Structures are given as structure tokens and as C-alpha cells.
Amino acid sequence: MMKTMKRRAVGCLLAAAALSTSGCGSLLTESASAGAGIASGALANAVTDNPGVATGIGIGVQAAVRSGVQYYQRKIHGEAQAQIAQVAGPLKVGQVKPWKTTLSLPLESEEAGRVVVSRVISTGELDCKEIVVSVEQSGTGASPASEFYVASICRNGSRWAWAQAEPATERWGSLQ
Amino acid sequence: MRRARLETAACVVVALGCAVVLSACSSVAGITGAVAGVASGSASASPAVGVAVGIGVQAGVDASIKLVLRRWSQQEQARIADLVGGMAVGQRAPWEIRHAVPYGDGQGEVQVVRAFATPLADCKEAVFSVEDAAAQAAGAASPRFVTTVCRGDHGWKWAAAEPAVARWGALQ
Secondary structure (H helix, E strand, C coil), X not given: CHHHHHHHHHHHHHHHXXXXXXXXXXXXXXXXXHHHHHHXXXXXXXXXXXXXXXXXXXXXXXXXXXXXXXXXXXXHHHHHHHHHHHHHCCCCECCEEEEECCCCCCXXXXXXXXXXXXXXXXXXXXXXXXXXXXXXXECCEEEEEEEEEEEEEEEEXXXXXXXXXXXXXXXXXXXX | CHHHHHHHHHHHHHHHHHXXXXXXXXXXXXXXXXXXXXXXXXXXXXXXXXXXXXXXXXXXXXXXXXXXXXXXXXXXXXXXXXXXXXXXXXXXXXXXXCCCCCXXXXXXXXXXXXXXXXXXXXEEEEEEXXXXXXXXXXXXXXXXXXXXXXXXXXXXEECECCCCHHHCHHHC
């Protein structure tokens, strides 16, 4: 019983790794943390007779792995946003330039496309622009159809950064 | 043994039903996981099996609920984007989305406020309201939101990009 469970947990993690490149972020978080929670619960049960302690260890490890995976997802996605903002920052309105993300960890697929500045939102100390980003390539293959996204970027000192604020809490829906 | 299992199975079903009725969709996963954990732990007498089943069920239910909710949001976005695509700046129209399951339905009004063409794509900015019958009866105004849609290979689509990572906060 225990062995098959461990095997399933490992299978779950492998499936999660395969899915991570297809951009299935929430599934990756769930499978990785669940797998780790199950495995550590089983391990803890082998060394302690106290079911409460074993349960605590299982759930604790699950929570730790979940926040660990989320931390790295955030870090990687931040890299991707910064790279697009860096390309778009110096452009004038109407000017198009290709972009490509290079990520330090394979937690997301590397993407490529083009970016254009559609509007200067503000100038001076608050230097912000509105950009239209196309995603034409995701991973190794070309995207089946080019998709467009609109975002804002602002200049912080010498660096341009993604400046899109979070959705209104009423519009979070399934985001959380 | 068989009777005990039947009882735990019945307990799971009843508790699940209560969970769905009592709570919002997003917390069902945790409750289901906890119920499944308790049920399987008591059926197998092994706490590790209970923990494993509980955590596994929670993760599975969590991922499935998120998938369904995301699909519903996508349908709502597609409906609004489609409407906005066919409207001129200043034009106003009602929007409505009805799902097969009467949960997450929505309706309101949408108005195009700006259209802009870039060398990459044509885009429009729109303001939409979300009407809630209960809130309206209480005299509250419908909340309004701003979004952007762009025309791609498959028609007009929701184009609002994700927030900056620094603003994800509790979103992840």
C-alpha cells in the first residue's frame, strides 16, 4: 500500500515536471506540494508512532514545498516581465521590436514575440508607457496563433519595469 | 469491515454535500481533503494513509475546481471581448453570460471608450459594469471595471496582461 502510494507521488511529480513546460502553473504547485506532503507523511509515519506528529510533518512539508514552488514561479515570471519591459522601454510610439525571454530555471516555457508602444501614459518623473505584446513562440514550437496582450511599463531609475497593477479583488475569480 | 467502509463512504458523501452548500467553491478542496483524510485514516487504521489520501484528494479537487472556474471566466471574457470587437467608440450594449450550471453567471453593460491601432494589432479599451441583483435591490451601484481587448488570428480577445510580479501579493 505504502509503496504504491510513494510510487504514485513520484509519478505525480514527474507529470508535474512535464506539465510545467506547458504553462500549467497551478497544477505544478498542487502536484509538487501534494507529492511532497504524501511522501513525507509516509516517511514520518515510519519513524514515529504518533499519528498526530506524522500528520503534522506531512502537512507542514506540503505547505513548505507549495510556498517554495510559488517563490520560484514568481522569480521566473518576474524575469520574463523584466525582459519584455527592457525591450519595450526605449521604444517610441508605433515602433516594433522583437523580444525573447531567457529564463534561469525551466519552470515556464521560454517565449518570444514582438512588442510595440501604443501610448505614452506619462512623462517626466513618472515615465510610463502602454505596450502591446504579441506572443508568437512558446517553448520550442511556434504558437498556433499569435495572441496580443496590453500592459503598462514604468521607468524606475534607469530600468524599465512591468507596471500592470493587480485586478480588482472582485475580479480575482479563480486567480487565488 | 465492509460495513465500516460503507459508513465512511456515506460520511464522505454527506460531508461533501454540506461542504458544497456551506462554503464558496474555493474552499471545497480543503474540506473535501480533510473529510477524505479522516475517512480513509479511520478505514485503514494507518495515519499515513489518511494523510496521503487527504492531501492527494485536496490537491486533485483544488486543481479541478480552479480549472472549471478558469473556464467560466474565459467564457465571460470571450463574450465581452466579442461584443466590444463589434462596437464603435462611445457605443454601449448589455452583456450577459449564462453557464450550464447556474453559478458564476454575470450580466451588465459595456461601453467602448477608446480604439487604437498599432503596427501589431488593433485594440479597444472598454468600461464594463457587473450587475448583481441582490446588491441592486439593496440600492448599491454596480461596480465598473476597465479592460482592453485586441484582435488576433481568432477574432477579438481579452488582452489585459497579468499584474507585475511585485503586485501578485495573495493572488498566487
